[in-house]
Structures are given as C-alpha cells and as structure tokens.
Amino acid sequence: MTFKRNKVPRAVVSRLPAYYRYLVNLEKAGLVRISSQQLGERMGLTASQIRQDINCFGGFGQQGYGYNVAELRGRIGAILGLTHKYRCIVVGAGNIGLAVSGYAAFRQIGFVVEALFDVRPQALGYTKGGLPVLSVEQLPQYLAENPIDVGVLAVPEGAAQPMCDLLVKGGVKAIWNFAPVDLSVPDGVTLNSVHLQDTLLVLSYYMTNPAKADERSE
Amino acid sequence: MTFKRNKVPRAVVSRLPAYYRYLVNLEKAGLVRISSQQLGERMGLTASQIRQDINCFGGFGQQGYGYNVAELRGRIGAILGLTHKYRCIVVGAGNIGLAVSGYAAFRQIGFVVEALFDVRPQALGYTKGGLPVLSVEQLPQYLAENPIDVGVLAVPEGAAQPMCDLLVKGGVKAIWNFAPVDLSVPDGVTLNSVHLQDTLLVLSYYMTNPAKADERSE
Numbered sequence: 342m343t344f345k346r347n348k349v350p351r352a353v354v355s356r357l358p359a360y361y362r363y364l365v366n367l368e369k370a371g372l373v374r375i376s377s378q379q380l381g382e383r384m385g386l387t388a389s390q391i392r393q394d395i396n397c398f399g400g401f402g403q404q405g406y407g408y409n410v411a412e413l414r415g416r417i418g419a420i421l422g423l424t425h426k427y428r429c430i431v432v433g434a435g436n437i438g439l440a441v442s443g444y445a446a447f448r449q450i451g452f453v454v455e456a457l458f459d460v461r462p463q464a465l466g467y468t469k470g471g472l473p474v475l476s477v478e479q480l481p482q483y484l485a486e487n488p489i490d491v492g493v494l495a496v497p498e499g500a501a502q503p504m505c506d507l508l509v510k511g512g513v514k515a516i517w518n519f520a521p522v523d524l525s526v527p528d529g530v531t532l533n534s535v536h537l538q539d540t541l542l543v544l545s546y547y548m549t550n551p552a553k554a555d556e557r558s559e
Numbered sequence: 560m561t562f563k564r565n566k567v568p569r570a571v572v573s574r575l576p577a578y579y580r581y582l583v584n585l586e587k588a589g590l591v592r593i594s595s596q597q598l599g600e601r602m603g604l605t606a607s608q609i610r611q612d613i614n615c616f617g618g619f620g621q622q623g624y625g626y627n628v629a630e631l632r633g634r635i636g637a638i639l640g641l642t643h644k645y646r647c648i649v650v651g652a653g654n655i656g657l658a659v660s661g662y663a664a665f666r667q668i669g670f671v672v673e674a675l676f677d678v679r680p681q682a683l684g685y686t687k688g689g690l691p692v693l694s695v696e697q698l699p700q701y702l703a704e705n706p707i708d709v710g711v712l713a714v715p716e717g718a719a720q721p722m723c724d725l726l727v728k729g730g731v732k733a734i735w736n737f738a739p740v741d742l743s744v745p746d747g748v749t750l751n752s753v754h755l756q757d758t759l760l761v762l763s764y765y766m767t768n769p770a771k772a773d774e775r776s777e
Contacts, residue, residue: 352570354764358757362739421760422767436661440654446739446756452763491762515766517759521580521664531769533762537753538664539576541735542639544709544751545670546572548733549640551749 349397356394357421359384364414376407426451427490427515430483432504434459434474437519438495443470452491456483460500477504484511494518567615574612575639577602582632594625644669645733646706650722651713652677652692655737659711661688670709674701678718695722702729712736 363384367375377391384391395413398420418424431438434457441447442454457474459465465474475483492508494501494516501520508516509530518524518534526532581602585593595609602609613631616638636642647665649656652675659665660672675692677683683692693701701707710726712719712734719738726734727748736742736752744750 349768355757355761357764358754358760361760362754362757420764420767422763423760427763427766436654436658440658441755443654444755447759450756450760452759490766515762517762529769531762531765533758533765535755535758536576536580537659537662538668539573539580540751540753541665541670542576542579542641542668543573544733544735544749545640545645546575546638547749547751548645548708549638550567551747 353394353397356386357417360394361414361417361421361423364410364417367410368414372410374407374409380408423450426453428488429454429491429493430489430513431457431493431495432459432477432480432508433457433493433495433497433500433519434461434464434468435495438493439468441493441495441517441519442468442472454493455487455489458483477507480507481511484508484513489513491515491517494520494524496520498522571612571615574604575635578612579632579635579639579641582628582635585628586632590628592625592627598626641668644671645708647672647709647711648701648707648731649675649711649713650677650695650698650726651675651711651715651718651737652679652682652686653713656711656713657686659713659735659737660686660690672711673705673707676701695725698725699729702726702731707731709733709735712738712742714738716740 363380377388377395380386381388381391386394395408398416429452431442431454434442438457438459442457448454454472457468457472458477458480459474460477462476465476467473489508489511490513492505492513492515494504494508496504498520501518501522502524505516505518505524505526509526514529515531516524516526516533518532519537520534521536521538523534524532581598595606595613598604599606599609604612613626616634647670649660649672652660656675656677660675666672672690675686675690676695676698677692678695680694683694685691707726707729708731710723710731710733712722712726714722716738719736719740720742723734723736723742723744727744732747733749734742734744734751736750737755738752739754739756741752742750
C-alpha cells in the first residue's frame with residue numbers, strides 16, 4: 342500500500358471512511374459486486390468521481406464487472422490502517438469520553454480503549470463497561486508502562502493543550518480531539534479534531550439557505 | 560444574504576464554520592482587523608483561498624486593509640443563520656445526547672435544547688442541567704404543542720430512522736443525526752449526520768500514511 346503513499350489528496354482521504362462504511366454495509370447485506378454507477382447512486386457521488394477516487398490507490402475494478410465488494414472493502418480498510426489493533430486511552434470521562442469508550446463499533450474496527458483518565462475524584466473508578474477511570478496524575482506513569490497508540494481528548498477547552506502535551510510527552514503518536522480548540526502537536530504526531538459545532542453550523546446554513554437537503558457527512 | 564443563495568459550493572460551506580470559529584476567537588482576543596494572508600496562516604489555507612471563499616458571499620474586504628474581524632464574523636454568522644434562536648430537542652438521553660444537551664456553546668450560538676426523549680424508563684426525569692427527559696411516547700404530543708426547529712438524533716442505529724420519521728411527522732425541519740446510519744428525509748427537511756467513526760478513520764489513515772500532520776477538522 343506504500344506505492345502511492347502521501348500522494349492521496351485530502352479530499353479523497355476524507356471520503357474513504359464513507360466508502361468503507363458503505364462497503365461494510367453492502368457486504369453485510371450479501372452483495373458480491375457493485376458498479377461505480379450503483380455505488381455512486383447510494384453515496385451521492387457520480388460514477389466517474391468514484392472511479393477517480395479509487396484510482397488514487399491503483400484502480401482495481403474490472404470494466405463491465407464493477408468492484409468486488411469484499412475485496413474493495415478489504416483494500417480500503419487496509420489503506421485506512423484497519424489491519425491491526427490500536428491501543429487507546431481517553432482523557433476526560435465526561436459524556437463524550439464515556440460515549441467514545443463505550444462504543445463497540447470502534448473496538449470492532451481495532452480501536453481498543455484500555456482506560457480513561459479524569460481530574461475529578463468523583464469520576465474515578467470504573468465505567469459501566471468495566472474500564473478503569475484513573476486519575477490524570479497517573480497518566481505519565483501509565484504511558485511509560487503501556488505503549489498507547491491513540492489518545493482521545495474529551496476534556497474542556499482549557500485543559501486540552503496541556504493534556505495533549507502530556508500525551509505527546511508519553512509517546513502517543515495520534516490524538517483524536519473533541520475539545521473545541523485547535524491544538525499544536527510536534528511533527529510526527531497525527532491530530533484530528535472533531536468540531537461538533539462546525540457540523541451544527543453546516544446544518545444551520547442549509548436550514549437558512551435551503552438547497553437540496555443532502556445526506557452527507559462532514 | 561439571499562443574492563447568492565444556493566450557489567455556494569458545499570466545500571466552501573463546509574469551511575464557513577471554521578471561519579466563524581477563528582473569527583470569534585480573534586474578536587475575543589481583541590483583534591480589529593486581519594489580512595487574508597494572516598487569516599490563511601492561522602487556518603492552514605492560502606490567502607487566495609480565503610479571498611475566493613469570502614467572495615462567494617460578495618467580497619467585503621478592502622485592498623490593503625484586510626477584513627474587519629467583527630464585521631466578517633457577523634457577516635459569516637448571518638450567512639450561517641446565527642441571527643435567531645432555534646428550538647431543539649434531543650432524542651436519546653445517552654452519553655452523546657447528554658453531551659449535546661449540556662454543551663453551553665451550542666446554546667450561546669442560539670441552539671436551545673428544551674427537552675430530551677428516551678425509551679428507557681430509568682433515563683426519564685431530569686438531566687444534571689435541569690432539562691426534562693421525557694418518554695418517546697410523549698414525543699408526538701410534545702411536537703404538536705411545541706414547534707421545534709432542530710431534532711438531534713442520538714439513538715442506536717436501529718432506532719434512528721423510525722425516530723427521524725417521528726420528528727419529521729411532527730414538523731421538525733432539521734435533523735442533526737449522530738446515529739451511524741444514513742437516514743432518508745423528505746424534501747424540505749435538512750439533515751446533517753455526524754459519523755464519528757469517519758473522523759477516527761481519517762486519523763487512522765494519517766497514522767498509517769504519515770503525511771504532514773494537519774490540524775484540520777473534517
């Protein structure tokens with residue numbers, strides 16, 4: 342998968358998870374193959390857009406046959422890095438942190454939350470799902486003893502950068518941030534921020550400026 | 560704001576919330592004006608991209624002066640529909656539903672959650688923030704008595720479409736969906752789905768294919 346490494350436009354990357362999602366569902370529904378036309382109709386993209394996206398990774402459909410659903414799902418999953426397990430921790434055991442840590446679908450695709458961390462004494466203990474909620478004071482030692490791949494930040498705005506720094510210092514190479522703030526990370530650390538308000542404002546825009554209502558994730 | 564109604568490309572619309580977010584923060588920090596160059600540097604966009612985006616709404620920067628921060632923030636806020644209050648309800652009083660209903664920032668930009676609904680008897684009562692959690696059985700009558708602008712869906716996958724239909728039947732014209740499923744809504748209803756897994760997979764992609772780590776929301 343490295344032959345085109347780093348050459349995939351961000352716009353295409355941002356569509357890959359949707360491809361993966363649709364293909365998983367098609368596979369579950371028992372579909373063996375699908376044309377770019379049919380896939381496009383379901384996803385709200387044109388057939389040529391679909392072919393162009395998939396060609397970024399070296400095309401592997403067959404003229405007149407379309408794509409093998411399981412193969413394409415597997416291939417896109419591999420491109421997305423879903424070939425092994427990732428050890429994860431969640432900083433912030435509030436509603437968002439608990440939602441992320443309790444969500445079975447993330448575990449199923451390989452993202453396994455091992456523990457949560459919080460500053461509030463009353464939050465410490467165990468989640469309903471049986472995960473330990475530890476004190477943030479224990480975080481540096483925890484990271485020294487447990488190589489963690491992904492740190493989820495689900496803390497208030499003001500705590501996000503310091504907690505991010507703590508994760509990075511402890512060797513965490515990927516941060517999934519839910520705090521409504523733009524964080525700084527050093528080179529070599531991957532960061533993706535979920536700005537929930539942004540998705541609300543896109544909804545608001547289309548409420549105010551009604552175009553064809555699109556089912557399209559941001 | 561109607562002069563270019565519906566002609567704004569979705570890619571530009573998807574960047575508007577980030578403009579709004581940056582401008583709010585710049586205004587809070589006391590900045591009076593900013594050049595497209597400076598704004599671009601902060602947002603990770605080129606100056607010409609910034610000018611092009613803003614020109615979609617009729618440019619209103621001044622050559623050699625840049626943009627007045629408060630004016631541009633106000634203008635983009637108006638384009639996003641942040642000029643009045645929206646009455647909201649949340650269906651599903653689990654972690655995501657509670658997070659959304661308890662998040663003060665949404666209220667501050669005009670999205671006011673009035674009640675939550677759930678099917679689980681043990682979830683009924685009041686949230687920590689004092690909002691009523693009512694039975695889903697009461698939803699049709701609630702909607703008949705309370706004109707609701709935005710319905711937030713924070714329910715399991717299987718419940719999402721039936722609950723969406725119930726909201727639409729009750730006159731709700733905008734759905735903010737957190738269930739990991741693509742919903743169908745009739746024309747005239749605006750839908751935006753937040754697929755959290757998609758943002759995790761983008762993170763996963765960049766962990767697997769390390770490019771320059773970008774702080775960019777999806």
